[in-house]
Amino acid sequence: MPAATSPAPLIRKEPTQQRSRERVERMLAAARDLIAQYGSDAMRMSEVAERAGVSIGSLYQFFPDKSAIIRALAERFTVENRACIDAELADVSSEEDLLAAFARLIDAYYTICLAEPVMREIWSGTQVDKTLRELELADSRASAESLANVWQRLQPEADPVRLTATAFLIWQLGEATMRLAISVDRAEGDRLVEIYKRMALRELMANSATPPDHRQDLRINKSVA
Amino acid sequence: MPAATSPAPLIRKEPTQQRSRERVERMLAAARDLIAQYGSDAMRMSEVAERAGVSIGSLYQFFPDKSAIIRALAERFTVENRACIDAELADVSSEEDLLAAFARLIDAYYTICLAEPVMREIWSGTQVDKTLRELELADSRASAESLANVWQRLQPEADPVRLTATAFLIWQLGEATMRLAISVDRAEGDRLVEIYKRMALRELMANSATPPDHRQDLRINKSVA
DNA sequence: CGGCATATATGAGTATCCTTCACATTTTTC
DNA sequence: GAAAAATGTGAAGGATACTCATATATGCCG
Numbered sequence: 001m002p003a004a005t006s007p008a009p010l011i012r013k014e015p016t017q018q019r020s021r022e023r024v025e026r027m028l029a030a031a032r033d034l035i036a037q038y039g040s041d042a043m044r045m046s047e048v049a050e051r052a053g054v055s056i057g058s059l060y061q062f063f064p065d066k067s068a069i070i071r072a073l074a075e076r077f078t079v080e081n082r083a084c085i086d087a088e089l090a091d092v093s094s095e096e097d098l099l100a101a102f103a104r105l106i107d108a109y110y111t112i113c114l115a116e117p118v119m120r121e122i123w124s125g126t127q128v129d130k131t132l133r134e135l136e137l138a139d140s141r142a143s144a145e146s147l148a149n150v151w152q153r154l155q156p157e158a159d160p161v162r163l164t165a166t167a168f169l170i171w172q173l174g175e176a177t178m179r180l181a182i183s184v185d186r187a188e189g190d191r192l193v194e195i196y197k198r199m200a201l202r203e204l205m206a207n208s209a210t211p212p213d214h215r216q217d218l219r220i221n222k223s224v225a
Numbered sequence: 226m227p228a229a230t231s232p233a234p235l236i237r238k239e240p241t242q243q244r245s246r247e248r249v250e251r252m253l254a255a256a257r258d259l260i261a262q263y264g265s266d267a268m269r270m271s272e273v274a275e276r277a278g279v280s281i282g283s284l285y286q287f288f289p290d291k292s293a294i295i296r297a298l299a300e301r302f303t304v305e306n307r308a309c310i311d312a313e314l315a316d317v318s319s320e321e322d323l324l325a326a327f328a329r330l331i332d333a334y335y336t337i338c339l340a341e342p343v344m345r346e347i348w349s350g351t352q353v354d355k356t357l358r359e360l361e362l363a364d365s366r367a368s369a370e371s372l373a374n375v376w377q378r379l380q381p382e383a384d385p386v387r388l389t390a391t392a393f394l395i396w397q398l399g400e401a402t403m404r405l406a407i408s409v410d411r412a413e414g415d416r417l418v419e420i421y422k423r424m425a426l427r428e429l430m431a432n433s434a435t436p437p438d439h440r441q442d443l444r445i446n447k448s449v450a
Numbered sequence: 451c452g453g454c455a456t457a458t459a460t461g462a463g464t465a466t467c468c469t470t471c472a473c474a475t476t477t478t479t480c
Numbered sequence: 481g482a483a484a485a486a487t488g489t490g491a492a493g494g495a496t497a498c499t500c501a502t503a504t505a506t507g508c509c510g
Contacts, residue, residue: 013486017477020487045468055489060469137408165416169402173421176401177394183362191390196398199428203420206427238457242506245458270497280460285498451510458505465498475488480481 010072012064024062026052031069036117040070070122071132077119078139084108085143089150098150099201106174106197113178114189123179140175144168151204158207166207170200235297237289249287251277256294261342265295295347296357302344303364309333310368314375323375324426331399331422338403339414348404365400369393376429383432391432395425 015021030051034043045066049056063069088101088108113119122132148167152160177196181189240246255276259268270291274281288294313326313333338344347357373392377385402421406414 015487017486019477023487044466056468057470057489058487061487064469066468162416162420165413166420169405169417169420169424172405173398173401176398180394180397188390191387192394195387195391195394195428198431199394199424202427202431203424206423240458242457244505248458269495281498282460282500283458286458289498291497453510454508456505456507458503460503461500463499463501466496468493468495470493471489471491473489475486477484477486479484 009064010068010075011062012060012068013062015062020062023052023054023058027054027059027062028069028072032073032118035070035073035121039121043070067131071135073118074122074132074135077116078135081109081112082139082143086146089146092150092154095154095205098154099204102147102204103197103201106193106200109174110178110181110193113182120182136175140171141168144171147171151207155207163207166203170203174200234289235293235300236287237285237293238287240287245287248277248279248283252279252284252287253294253297257298257343260295260298260346264346268295292356296360298343299347299357299360302341303360306334306337307364307368311371314371317375317379320379320430323379324429327372327429328422328426331418331425334399335403335406335418338407345407361400365396366393369396372396376432380432388432391428395428399425 011024015024027048030048031043034047034051043066045059046056048069049059052059059069063072085105088105089098092098092101144164144167147170148160148164151167152158152163155163174196177192181192184192240249252273255273256268259272259276268291270284271281273294274284277284284294288297310330313330314323317323317326369389369392372395373385373389376392377383377388380388399421402417406417409417
């Protein structure tokens, strides 16, 4: 469990006055627009400042560095998503519910990813630095945790470690699929998401519907090297 | 089908003389060492030159920019892998063969990823720029193509488009799993690879063993937005 | 050998950014 | 209304990828 808490803060100093809060919003909006237009690499700190109508110094008063702005935007996105996910999983009480809810989540996530050029650019940008990656990982673990909890509730006798790991992987692969899907043309993207959905749902079913020792012949050699 | 050919060349001018060929090798070796030690971000062009015992100008005579060196290293890696993949898939003549070969490939790939700090650093580096991503994508498509071909041979009546898409996704998700697995601790990494393997193999079986309209109730809503 | 063309080598210099800092201005507090 | 805290400024600093005029080595032809 490396990097539990963020080493570099997302914001240097929380703006307390009304004026500065508005300015910070303008900075974020400017960054957002610039990223949407040219990608996070091409985003220049000086441009963000200019577009927001503030000086470069003000920018750095609140955001410790360039990646902090990008992370701040990404975080808003993921926070929104978390709410969506928890809402969707809240009233799951059977396996059919779980499968249906998961399928709906995938579709909803795909829709959002397609509609949000900012996220597309952030994730495909080269400046996806370690902190952003860690943020994404932490978020993914949290989302997977929600899924694993519901799942565990439906299958109390399943191995929690394995369930958690599976949920985490499913989630991570879901994100990988989304990034892939939005980077190819729409038709292929749709196809890929559809296939992923089938794979994930199948795994959800397999883990809950059958006793653990089903199909053990597949495990060719458990560990490598 | 965007970005079929590389817009930026991997090398500016192929070294023709013996002397320069050796120097280019030294540059690559130096880059390799520095990346292995501190990651591709921390790699400085000036350091590469110094370590290789050449001037900064010589470096730029052969490599158009920093990412070109990284890509050149990545390409060597993927070329080796391609050979490995094709060899493994060459004498597949039944579905059992295919499943076994695929499982072996995953394990082998995982072993390599664990053993190659260079690749670990390259993929986890922030400077995974568009060109590298495109290179990876193209390579992935090629590998998936090999898989799809074998698969199609075993299942002539299957839909080629879907088969190709599935092979591509399986491959891409395999790479995502590897990157994830080597970025967490070993025990969790092993677990994740194992789960991925199961998912992938299940998908391989499902697509070949059953008629297409199996479990259509899973397709909650086919297209989104 | 001599000389011309081509390939290769050099590293100080340029360009581009991110980031800092000393100082100015506004807002809050008492 | 004055001290304190928060906020604002932009020129200057610093890091580093990359270029270019110039120099040297190598191959080639007579």
